[in-house]
Amino acid sequence: MKKTSLLDSLKSRKFRFGGYATLIIVAGLAIIIAINVLVDQIPGRLDLTQNKIYSLSPETYKILDGLSSDLTITTIGKAGTEDPTVKAILAKYAARSRRVKLQTIDPEMNPGWTKQYDPTGQGLAAGTLVVAAGSRNKNIGIYDMYNYDTSNYDPSNPNSQPQLTSLSVEQRVTAAVMYVTAQKNVTVYVLSGHGEQSIDSLGLTSAVANENYELKSLDFLTAKAVPDDANIVLVMAPKNDLTADDASKLRTYLAGGGRAEFLFDVFQNDNQYPNLAGLLKSYGVQVQGVVVVEGDTNKIATQNPAYIIPTLEYHDINSPLRTNNYEVVLAWSQSIQTLDLKKKSLKIEPLLTSSSKSYGKRDVQHATSADRQAGDVSGPFTLAVAITDPSDQPGKPDTQIVVVGDIRFLAQSLTAAIPGNGDFFMNSLGWLKGQKDSLTIRPKSLQTMRLNISSLWALILSGVVVILLPLLILGAGFVVWMRRRHL
Numbered sequence: 438m439k440k441t442s443l444l445d446s447l448k449s450r451k452f453r454f455g456g457y458a459t460l461i462i463v464a465g466l467a468i469i470i471a472i473n474v475l476v477d478q479i480p481g482r483l484d485l486t487q488n489k490i491y492s493l494s495p496e497t498y499k500i501l502d503g504l505s506s507d508l509t510i511t512t513i514g515k516a517g518t519e520d521p522t523v524k525a526i527l528a529k530y531a532a533r534s535r536r537v538k539l540q541t542i543d544p545e546m547n548p549g550w551t552k553q554y555d556p557t558g559q560g561l562a563a564g565t566l567v568v569a570a571g572s573r574n575k576n577i578g579i580y581d582m583y584n585y586d587t588s589n590y591d592p593s594n595p596n597s598q599p600q601l602t603s604l605s606v607e608q609r610v611t612a613a614v615m616y617v618t619a620q621k622n623v624t625v626y627v628l629s630g631h632g633e634q635s636i637d638s639l640g641l642t643s644a645v646a647n648e649n650y651e652l653k654s655l656d657f658l659t660a661k662a663v664p665d666d667a668n669i670v671l672v673m674a675p676k677n678d679l680t681a682d683d684a685s686k687l688r689t690y691l692a693g694g695g696r697a698e699f700l701f702d703v704f705q706n707d708n709q710y711p712n713l714a715g716l717l718k719s720y721g722v723q724v725q726g727v728v729v730v731e732g733d734t735n736k737i738a739t740q741n742p743a744y745i746i747p748t749l750e751y752h753d754i755n756s757p758l759r760t761n762n763y764e765v766v767l768a769w770s771q772s773i774q775t776l777d778l779k780k781k782s783l784k785i786e787p788l789l790t791s792s793s794k795s796y797g798k799r800d801v802q803h804a805t806s807a808d809r810q811a812g813d814v815s816g817p818f819t820l821a822v823a824i825t826d827p828s829d830q831p832g833k834p835d836t837q838i839v840v841v842g843d844i845r846f847l848a849q850s851l852t853a854a855i856p857g858n859g860d861f862f863m864n865s866l867g868w869l870k871g872q873k874d875s876l877t878i879r880p881k882s883l884q885t886m887r888l889n890i891s892s893l894w895a896l897i898l899s900g901v902v903v904i905l906l907p908l909l910i911l912g913a914g915f916v917v918w919m920r921r922r923h924l
Contacts (some may be wrong), residue, residue, distance in 0.1 A: 490522070493529050497611045501534040506618055508570035510610065512541045514552065514563035523582060526606045530614075530641075568613035569836065576614040582606045594599055616649040623870045626655035632676030634702075640675075640849040644859055650866065657683045663690035669869050670695065674702040674844040675713070684712040685707045685902075688719070691826075694834035696869040700844040703728055703769040720824050721779030722840055723771035727797030729818045729842075730807055736792050738766045739853075742807050745770060746790035747820050754788055754823060754839075754864045763857030765789060770843035772797055772818040780826070788821040789840075789861075823868065839865045 510527055512519050519541060530537045544551040544561055551560075554567045554574055561567070562577030585599035616622070625645070627636060636642050636652060645652060655663065655670065663670060663686060670690065679687070691697060699717065701724055710724075717723060731737050731745045738744040744766045749755040758765065767789065775785050795816030796809050820843065826836035845851070853857040 478801050491525050491529070493526075493533070494611075495606055497530075497607060498533060498797060500611060500614060501530060501537065502673075504534055504536045504614075504618060506570055507536045507538065508568065508614060508617055509538045509540060511567040511569070512539075512566040513561045513567065514541060515543050516541045518563065520564060520579070522604065523566075523606055527566075527610070528731065530610065547698050560661075566610065568610065568614075568617055570617040573617040575616050577609045577613060581609055590828060595792045609857045612647045612649060619649060622649050622651050623866075624653060625669045625671060625866070626653050627666065627671045627673065628655050628657075628675070630656045630658055631679060634673045634844060636673075639847045640852070640858070641847060641862070644863060645866075646865060648866075657686055660686075662686050663695065668696060669866060670697040672697065672699045672713075674700055675710070677717075678710040679712045681712050684716045688716055691716075691720075691836050691838070694828055694836055696837045698841070698865055698869060699840040700841045700847075702844050703771065717840065718776060720836075720838055721776050721783045721785050721825060722822055722824065723774050724840075724842060725774040725797070725814075725818075727772050727799050727814050727818075729767075729770050729772055729791050729795055729797050729816065729820065730809075730813075731791055732794030732796060732816075735790040736795075743769050745791055745795070745820070747791055750787045750789055750790060752786055752823060754861065754868045755859065756858050757864060758860055763860060764855065765853060765857045765861050766846060766855045767820055767843045768845040768848070769822045770841075770846070772814075773820060773822050773842050775819065775822070782827050782829075784825040784827070785854055786823045786825075787819045788823055788865075789819070789841075791816050791818045791820060793817050815883075816837055823865075837869050841865075 468586050474715045510530065512527070517734055527539055529921065542550055554569070554576065555561050561576070562579060566577040566582075568575050568577065582605055583601060584603040584605055627633070629635075636645055642652070650669075653664075657680075667690070672687075687697070699713075714723060728743065729745060730742045732742070736746045738746050746764050747767055747770075749759055749765065751759075757763075779785075793816060795818060797814035797816065798810075799812065799814065799819060810831070821839070821841040824836075824838040824840065826838075828835050846855075847862055893905070
């Protein structure tokens with residue numbers, strides 16, 4: 438048997454092919470390592486999460502790009518113990534704007550620093566965010582950044598826990614950034630003294646506060662006029678009519694370029710509120726006094742024809758809703774009628790409308806059926822309007838009013854299920870304060886969504902995994918075996 442020298446072995450065909458294969462493997466590993474090192478140095482990250490948890494909205498980017506002063510976002514706690522999700526989202530703020538600085542402060546090591554941002558003196562819990570710019574600051578608690586479902590939570594059961602549903606870090610942080618960098622907060626006066634509903638009773642206090650509105654009560658028993666710092670006046674479904682003096686005070690405020698929103702409950706119409714009705718008529722509208730019932734089944738929610746999915750007309754208030762494909766659901770809404778006899782300068786724009794198949798019931802309290810009956814008024818109807826009365830004096834602001842024939846759409850049961858309801862209300866306040874685009878950042882769901890596929894696609898995917906891939910692997914192995922036989 439002929440001996441093969443080491444040099445001859447190195448020159449053999451088998452060694453050459455084996456060497457090539459080894460070289461290719463080593464080169465491939467080197468390329469993979471180099472790519473990982475390079476990617477790790479890139480500050481940006483690709484967010485592949487289903488609900489874009491780690492991505493910021495265009496609204497936040499717009500606010501960050503427009504910052505004119507520096508601000509600091511501080512995480513309370515020991516360095517290295519930050520919530521990784523919150524930390525990753527905050528990094529997006531700093532990466533977008535050089536005016537945003539991030540830091541972590543340990544309250545035990547820096548008690549003097551934390552004391553200035555602890556108005557209650559109870560201490561700042563670990564994970565709290567402090568957003569500060571100049572002399573203004575706003576704290577965001579760790580539990581304010583997550584939303585929980587407590588509908589099935591039983592405090593008496595130790596095994597029962599609230600269910601984590603969504604993440605609202607961006608919503609809270611961006612609102613805080615707007616607050617600390619704002620030159621002046623918007624003051625909203627809520628009319629009281631006539632049996633009105635309140636922001637708190639509707640569960641809207643947090644939503645309004647998150648967009649940096651300062652809420653105050655307005656009672657004409659003690660106030661001689663609408664205060665000078667009022668930016669918006671809210672009139673929320675009064676059970677009793679305004680006195681002539683109260684209506685006169687509101688009229689004076691509006692005539693000076695004031696902003697107001699009026700919401701009505703079912704069965705509240707002009708006949709019951711002559712003074713309030715007279716005020717609205719001077720701006721070209723009146724509550725028609727019919728409850729709108731929808732005849733188009735595609736425009737009905739909860740299978741109740743009095744729960745209407747109105748058409749969102751083209752207006753700045755509705756633009757964010759249309760962009761996000763949000764719907765609004767009105768409950769037992771009344772019609773807002775535009776008067777034929779009104780000031781020519783008035784601009785009255787419909788916001789929400791019913792379909793041509795809708796009809797209005799005048800005496801819904803005694804109606805025996807929701808079906809259309811003799812005496813019902815034919816639709817379509819306007820359910821909400823935006824009114825602009827242009828100023829006739831240079832430098833004086835225009836008067837702006839929003840009138841909605843429904844307040845029940847703001848009930849907690851509806852705003853929790855229909856995001857568009859709360860957004861429509863907040864957008865209307867934004868329009869009244871002169872902000873074209875309101876902040877409509879929604880919490881990001883953390884619930885896992887199921888992937889539903891048809892039986893045909895299930896069969897195709899099964900065939901690929903069970904039959905095609907094994908055959909390809911087997912075929913590749915056979916080709917390699919045949920080639921190695923001839924080495």
